[in-house]
Amino acid sequence: MQTKTLKIGTRGSALALVQAHETRDRLVKAHGLNESDIEIVVISTSGDRIQDRPLSEVGGKGLFTLEIEEQLADGRIDFAVHSSKDMPTFLPEGLHLSVFLEREDPRDAFIGRDVKSLADLPLGAIVGSASLRRQALIKRLRPDLKLVNFRGNVQTRLRKLADGEVDATFLAYAGLKRLDLGHVVTELMDSRAFPPAPGQGAITVESRIGDDRIDNLLAPINHLPTSTALACERAFLGTLDGSCRTPLAGLATISGEVLHFHGMILLPDGSEVHEVTGEGAVADAAQIGRDAALRVREMAGAHFFTDWL
Numbered sequence: 598m599q600t601k602t603l604k605i606g607t608r609g610s611a612l613a614l615v616q617a618h619e620t621r622d623r624l625v626k627a628h629g630l631n632e633s634d635i636e637i638v639v640i641s642t643s644g645d646r647i648q649d650r651p652l653s654e655v656g657g658k659g660l661f662t663l664e665i666e667e668q669l670a671d672g673r674i675d676f677a678v679h680s681s682k683d684m685p686t687f688l689p690e691g692l693h694l695s696v697f698l699e700r701e702d703p704r705d706a707f708i709g710r711d712v713k714s715l716a717d718l719p720l721g722a723i724v725g726s727a728s729l730r731r732q733a734l735i736k737r738l739r740p741d742l743k744l745v746n747f748r749g750n751v752q753t754r755l756r757k758l759a760d761g762e763v764d765a766t767f768l769a770y771a772g773l774k775r776l777d778l779g780h781v782v783t784e785l786m787d788s789r790a791f792p793p794a795p796g797q798g799a800i801t802v803e804s805r806i807g808d809d810r811i812d813n814l815l816a817p818i819n820h821l822p823t824s825t826a827l828a829c830e831r832a833f834l835g836t837l838d839g840s841c842r843t844p845l846a847g848l849a850t851i852s853g854e855v856l857h858f859h860g861m862i863l864l865p866d867g868s869e870v871h872e873v874t875g876e877g878a879v880a881d882a883a884q885i886g887r888d889a890a891l892r893v894r895e896m897a898g899a900h901f902f903t904d905w906l
């Protein structure tokens with residue numbers, strides 16, 4: 598199909614590498630290529646290097662993609678593979694998320710060292726999580742627990758748990774499954790009571806707008822129900838992002854031609870929660886997400902977005 602080797606950019610974590618390999622395998626299959634036609638280029642990001650501070654303090658999610666996007670923009674790589682969840686609402690000019698691979702299970706997983714479930718944790722137990730969303734959801738359900746900020750890749754977090762730094766942690770089930778670590782999970786969280794982050798469980802490929810050679814090559818590996826769900830979730834995120842940095846969750850599911858959306862915004866201490874649902878034709882996915890965001894913002898009122906900042 599093409600003559601020169603394609604270069605996939607990715608972070609170097611075990612999960613990122615599995616995701617890059619999955620993307621390569623799908624492209625090889627779709628186009629009858631050889632594995633050697635696609636080179637995986639590992640790129641270290643500031644998010645990977647800064648491990649001692651909470652993400653929300655050092656500049657947020659964009660830090661996991663910055664250096665990769667620089668290489669994409671200047672042509673050192675042809676496209677980049679990411680977890681959709683890690684992608685900021687607004688991408689650098691000239692780049693877009695061109696395809697989404699079939700989503701893994703989007704739910705969060707609870708991993709307890711001595712107990713099986715969140716409800717079974719003893720009073721005042723210590724839970725590790727760096728995610729504002731998970732922290733707020735945990736505080737809402739179990740205000741007695743002690744939360745500690747918990748950074749590092751999946752393996753690092755599991756080691757900290759085994760070493761007794763915390764009594765439990767939460768991770769995306771999708772990432773654990775991709776790493777063949779599904780067996781460490783002790784409870785799968787209900788996606789209504791403990792909804793995931795927009796994009797959780799879906800791999801996406803970022804490319805240059807207008808690079809039709811690459812986008813045409815990527816097109817066959819797009820999974821339409823996943824990209825439709827993601828259009829809704831990212832519209833929800835994007836519409837709220839402009840006005841708040843509040844923890845939020847959102848999941849779109851598709852059955853046939855109908856899309857269902859459930860979204861939630863929370864105060865960081867879990868003391869106030871606003872939920873919204875939306876439903877409509879898959880063709881209106883983004884509009885359903887935007888509309889849900891506007892409604893939940895209205896419901897919460899202006900104080901909700903300013904009081905805690």
Ligand SMILES: NCc1[nH]cc(CCC(=O)O)c1CC(=O)O
Nearest residue numbers: 680682768769771772797798799
């Ligand atoms: N922010 C880190 C991150 N980004 C994507 C995943 C998991 C895989 C996915 O959601 O697709 C994780 C780790 C986690 O939340 O457990």
